[in-house]
Structure formats: structure tokens, C-alpha cells
Amino acid sequence: MIFAALVATGFVVAGVHAYYLLKESRSEFHRAAFTIAATLGCICIPLQVITGDLAARRVAKLQPAKLAAMEAHYHTANGAPLIIGGIPDSEQMEVRYGIEIPKVLSLLVGNSLNAEVSGLDKFPRDQWPNVKLVHWSFDLMVGCGVFLLFIAAASGYRLLRRRSIFQARWLLKLYLIATPVGLLAIEFGWFVTEFGRQPWVIYGIMRTGAAATPMPGLIIPFTVFTLIYIFLSVVLVFLLKRQFSFAESPELRKHHGT
Amino acid sequence: MELESLLSLVTLASLILYALMGGADFGGGIWDLVASGPRAARQREKISDAIAPIWEANHVWLILIVVLLFTAWPKAFAVIMTALHIPITLMLVGIVLRGTAFVFRKYDSKRDKVQRRWSQLFGISSAFTPIVQGMSLGALTTGAIRIKNGILDTGFFAGWLTPFAIGCGFFALGLFAFLAATYLTVDAEDDPALQRDFQIRALISGAALLPLALIVFLASKEGAPEMHSGLTAWWAPLLLAWTSVSAIIVFIALFLRKFRLARLAAIVQVTSILTGWCVAQYPHLLYPDLTITNTAAPQTTLRLLAIALGIGALVLLPSLYYLFYIFKRQPST
Numbered sequence: 323m324i325f326a327a328l329v330a331t332g333f334v335v336a337g338v339h340a341y342y343l344l345k346e347s348r349s350e351f352h353r354a355a356f357t358i359a360a361t362l363g364c365i366c367i368p369l370q371v372i373t374g375d376l377a378a379r380r381v382a383k384l385q386p387a388k389l390a391a392m393e394a395h396y397h398t399a400n401g402a403p404l405i406i407g408g409i410p411d412s413e414q415m416e417v418r419y420g421i422e423i424p425k426v427l428s429l430l431v432g433n434s435l436n437a438e439v440s441g442l443d444k445f446p447r448d449q450w451p452n453v454k455l456v457h458w459s460f461d462l463m464v465g466c467g468v469f470l471l472f473i474a475a476a477s478g479y480r481l482l483r484r485r486s487i488f489q490a491r492w493l494l495k496l497y498l499i500a501t502p503v504g505l506l507a508i509e510f511g512w513f514v515t516e517f518g519r520q521p522w523v524i525y526g527i528m529r530t531g532a533a534a535t536p537m538p539g540l541i542i543p544f545t546v547f548t549l550i551y552i553f554l555s556v557v558l559v560f561l562l563k564r565q566f567s568f569a570e571s572p573e574l575r576k577h578h579g580t
Numbered sequence: 581m582e583l584e585s586l587l588s589l590v591t592l593a594s595l596i597l598y599a600l601m602g603g604a605d606f607g608g609g610i611w612d613l614v615a616s617g618p619r620a621a622r623q624r625e626k627i628s629d630a631i632a633p634i635w636e637a638n639h640v641w642l643i644l645i646v647v648l649l650f651t652a653w654p655k656a657f658a659v660i661m662t663a664l665h666i667p668i669t670l671m672l673v674g675i676v677l678r679g680t681a682f683v684f685r686k687y688d689s690k691r692d693k694v695q696r697r698w699s700q701l702f703g704i705s706s707a708f709t710p711i712v713q714g715m716s717l718g719a720l721t722t723g724a725i726r727i728k729n730g731i732l733d734t735g736f737f738a739g740w741l742t743p744f745a746i747g748c749g750f751f752a753l754g755l756f757a758f759l760a761a762t763y764l765t766v767d768a769e770d771d772p773a774l775q776r777d778f779q780i781r782a783l784i785s786g787a788a789l790l791p792l793a794l795i796v797f798l799a800s801k802e803g804a805p806e807m808h809s810g811l812t813a814w815w816a817p818l819l820l821a822w823t824s825v826s827a828i829i830v831f832i833a834l835f836l837r838k839f840r841l842a843r844l845a846a847i848v849q850v851t852s853i854l855t856g857w858c859v860a861q862y863p864h865l866l867y868p869d870l871t872i873t874n875t876a877a878p879q880t881t882l883r884l885l886a887i888a889l890g891i892g893a894l895v896l897l898p899s900l901y902y903l904f905y906i907f908k909r910q911p912s913t
Contacts, residue, residue, distance in 0.1 A: 536731055537662055543669060550673060554680065561684055564694075 325370040326511065330504030332363025333470060337501025340494045342566070347488050360487075360497065363504070364474035371467060375430070381518075382431045385525050386440040387449060388518035393427055394420070394457040395441045402427040402439040407461055410453040415443065417457075451520045459513035466507035473500055583882040584872045585863075587652045590889060591645055592858045596851050598641035600759065603752075603850075605635050607760025609678060609706020610753070611781060612699065622774055624699070627760075630767045632686060633907035637900060639675065651885050655730070655875035656865040662732050663725045663866075667712040667740045674709030678702055707753065714752030717857070718745035721804040723867045744803025747796040754792050755850060758785035762830065762846040765839040775839070782842065783834055786827070806867050807860050815859065822852040 336359035342352040382389045390396070394405050396415040404427045408420020428437040442450055473496050480487055487493055523530040608627045615623040650657040661668065678701075685698035719725065719739035726733045739745060761782035768774040800808040826849040833842035863871045876882065 535662060537665070537736065539736070543665065546669065546673075550676065554676075557680070557684070 325366045325373055326504075326508050328366040329363050329370050329470060330508050332359045332361075332366060333473075333497070333500050333504040334502070335359035336363055337497050337499075338562075340497035340501075343488060344491065344494050344498065353488060356488075356497075360477065363470070364477055367467065367470045367474045371471065374467070379431065382439075385519065387442065387445045388451065388456070388514075389431070390440060390442045390445075391451040391453045391456040391518050392460040392514055393439075394453055395427065395439060397443055398438065398441040400428065400438050401425045401436045402431075402441075404430070405457075408457075410457050412442075412450065412453050449521060451518050456514055456518045459510045459517065463507050463510035463514060466503045466510065469503055470500060470507070473497065582873075583879065583886060584652070584876045586886065587648060587882060587889075588858075588862075588872050591648045591652075592855065594641050594644045594648065595858070596854050598638075598645065599755070599850055599854055600847055601634070601638040602641060603710065603756040604760045604763050605631055605638050606678075606706045606710045607756040607758070608764070609682075609703050610757045611760060611764065611778075613703025613707055617777065619774055619777055622771065623777060626764065626768055626771070626774055628686065630764060631682070634903060635679075635682065637903055639679075640896075642675075648885075652877055652882055653865060653870075653872060653875045654877055656870045659725075659727055659732050659870060660720070660866055663734065663736070663738065664716050664719055664740060666736055667716045667719070671709055671712045671716065674705045674712065678705035678709060681705065710752045710756045711749035714749035715740045715745045717752075718742075718748030718804070720865070721800075721807045721857075721861055721867050723804065723806065725866055727869050742799075742803045744796065744799040744807075747792070747799045747803075751789070751792045751796050754785055754789050755853070758782060758789055759846055759850055761785055762834075762839070762843045765834070766843050769839070779834055779837070779839070782846075783831070786830055786834070786846075789827075804867075806864070807857075813860070816856070819852050819856040819859070823849055823856065826852065 336356050339352045339356035339359065342349060343356060346352070378389070378392075381392070393402075394408065394410040394417045395402060396410075396412075396417075401424070403422040403424045405417050406421040406423070408417040410417050425435045427439055429435055431437060431439050442453070473493070476493060476496070477487055480490060480493065519525055521529050521531075523533045608631045612624050612627050615621075615627075617623075646657075649660070681698045681702035685695055685702060719742070722739045722742050722744055724734065724739040724742060726738075761778050764778040765775055765782060768778055797808075826845045829845040830842050830849060833839070833845060861867065863873060865872055865875060877885075
């Protein structure tokens, strides 16, 4: 999660400064800020891929129902395929229109092309998570990560060829598009974690319904906290805009001799 | 000594440290809100300088109290957090708004109307939060919050809306303002006029504590009978003596302009008050149903918690000392 947070913030900040760089590529302020943020994001995304893989292996061992739901893997099998996308159907226990890559799931989970991967059929039906939610969230999370990885690779390649990123408008545009992608990946990841663990709140021990508070009227605190978060986000955007306009202001330029 | 008692001592220490440091932060905000006179701007600046380097570290103690509560006494945590959900949420809102207002005010670049709004927000939330904090603590002793079969029976509004709890809230407000004023007299050593401003404020808020304390004591007869009998138990005169003597020393020291002594005496006074409150409650966490023994986590958990606290203290205490040493020592002229 540490790397995920660094990736997300790195790309958010880089994306914001990429926006300003697309308007005015010479700005010292935005170049410096972009460099710091993009470096952080690009270094951490491959690290995140590694820790993500380790995390998935742990899930396969400790919460096999969650892994099965993540991968929309209904039938226990050796040599299990990796299913990307598609529409999982828990009634028929099949995935329609998915892209199947044979044997890869066994390889990822069990380190061998023919390792056994537990499917949802190993668990009682009332203990299945919502496979659609978990599988789609998982694929979206990975998709976001691959997109960011591509941007990191492209940036690294350009730097290896000693070409400036600031001249490559297509790459800056990619950074701009990538601004929310890291945060989205984190959100989808948390969806996988939380939806995938259902119906348990403590896996195998306590169901979520049993843990809920008996007090009524929870819509009120829910609304209050939502409003607070909205307020803080609006304020943050407002203040950042003020910071940027001040950083680019004529007084500061004169002071720095730009 | 049993682990439950040891951990409750640590919790009390954490509460006292929170009052002495975080409470003074709130007090600073209160004086910021009511800054007046020809030197109002300088007062605000001095308060901001005093708070800015350490305010985040100060509120660590509140987090420690909450963590201790839910790790060592999870049943009590569940009941207290549910019963006092409203004042605690209000406290959270106050803390969040206060923190953000302070940071945004400090780091916002332009000096205009927006800055003044942040100042107002900072001041208002600094005044409001101690009140709900006091109300929450007071509510624990009223005996109005009851459980049945392990589940809260009295809803969201019991306990904290009683006169006793509200009195505790305003008492906390006065206490924090008083504490902050005594600290600020020392912080303003380089500016005699400013120092006199804070000296006056310390005297006024200190004097206001007396009627407030009386109100709380009178309200406790009906509103918190256990506290009332606790305050008249055998050890009560001792703690009362500590509180009174240190209060007298504070006033004398303030008059004689011995501000470091005043600050020390104020610290002793606040410590005695909180210790008195805790000892009057002992062993109840929530009077009358929950004690530190009947809601305790299993011994293994308590043992691990004690070990974790020991290791954590090794890291935390020297770091805190270093932080204060760097930012709070008076510059040598």
C-alpha cells in the first residue's frame, strides 16, 4: 500500500504539472515539480507490481475464496486459465466473453503451469462474494497499473535515449490522462479487498452482518462525514490554485530573476 | 500490579499529557480568536509561532488514548464510542477543521480576506472542541449511560447533555485557555508589552476557573453522584490541596512576573485536577457498568500492548524531547 500511495500521489502531482507544462513548457516551477513527482511515480510503479504479485499469492493461500472471485475462477482445476474481463455469471458458474489465457493463473498462483487453483465450487454458495464486483474491480485495478507502468516505461526509454520528456507532448498528455489513474487503482484495489472478503468481516470467523452496530439513524453520520470530505476536497483545490497562481505571479518572477 | 491497572495509569498519563500539550494548543486558538487591543496582530503571530512547530505532535496523545481504549478495553470502547458518538464526532469535526484552518492559514500565500476566514475558523473550532471533549469525559461519570446484556441501552443522547457534563465542557475550555496563557507569558519573553497582555489573560482565565469549578462540583451532587462522593473521599483533601496550592502559586507567580514558575504551577494544577477526576472514577471506565477489569482484553493482548508501549516510548519520548528542545528553547541573545 505504501508503493501504491507513492505511485498515486506521484502521478497526481505529475499530471497537474503536465497540464501547466502543456500550456507553457518553459516554466521552471512546473518542470521542477513535474520531475520530482514523475520520478517518484515511475520508480514506485514497478515496485508496486512486485508487491502486488506477492500480495496476490498471500491471498491465494489465506483467503482462497477471494482469489477465486478476483479471477472469476469458478471450477477448481489444474492448469487454470487467467480470465481478463468478461461477464461472470454465478448462476451458471461461467464467464461469458472473457479473454482466456490458458495456464497463466496456475503459473501466477502456484508457480507451475499445472498447479491446482481452488475455484468457487470449493466453497458453500452462501459464502461466495459478489463475483462481478470483485472481478471487475480487480481487472480495472490491474489495468490502471499497466497503464501507469507503460507511461513509466516510455518515460524511462526516452530518458535513456537522452531526449527530454518536456518536448514530447504526447507523453505529457498521457501524464495528464494518468492524473486520477493511480488513485482509481487504489480505490479498485480496496473494492477487491473489501468486496472480496464478503460475507466475512473476519475471514472464516465472523460475518459482516453480525458485527454491525445496533444503533439506528446511521444515515446522519454518513452524510456529515461525506459533507466534510467534500468540503475539504473543494478547499484543497481552491488553495492549490492559489498556490499555483502565486508561484507564477509577476512578483515572484521578478524575485527569481526569471 | 495488574496489567489493567498499569495500562490505566498509562492512559491517565496520556490524558494528562494531552491536556498539557494539546489542550494548550486549543487554548492558543481561543486567545487567537479573542485577541484584542493594540497588539492583537502581534498576539496572533506569537501564538502561531508557539503552536506551529509542535501542534501535530501534541495531538498524538489523543490517538494514544483511543488506541489504548480499544486495544485494552474493547467492550468499553464499543459502548463509549456508540453512546458518545455525537459529541465525539463533533470533536473530530472540530479537530479536523482546526488543523486544516491552521495549516491553510500558515501556508496560504496571499494575505487577504480568505486568510482572515481561516483565522476565524481556527479560533472558533479551537474554542468549540474543548467543550465537547469536556462533555464527553463528564458524561462517563454521570451514570446516565447504561448497558443491558452487553449492548448500549440508552441511545445517542444520554449523559453528555446533562448540566454536569456541560459544566465539565466549559471547565475544560477555561482550563485550556488558562494553561495556554501561562505558556504564552514564557514564550513572549522577548516582548514585554505582549508578555503583560498574556499575564492579564492568564490571571483572568485563572480566576474564572474558580466559579466554573464550583459549578461543576455543585452539579456533580445530582449529576454525577459517584464523582461527588469521590471528591469527598479520604484522599480527596490531598489532591484538593495540591490543586489549591498550585493555583495559589500560579497567581502569586503571575503577579510577581515569575512566569516560568507560574507555568510550572499551572501544569501541576492541571495534572492534579485530571488525576483527581480519574481517581474518583477508579476503577470505572463508564460508571456504573464498565470497569477496567470487566471489559479488559485477554491477558495476552494486554501483555503485548504493554511491551509495545515500552518499545514505543523508547522511540517516542527522546524524539519528543528533541522536538521541543529545538523549537522551544529560548534563543540566546
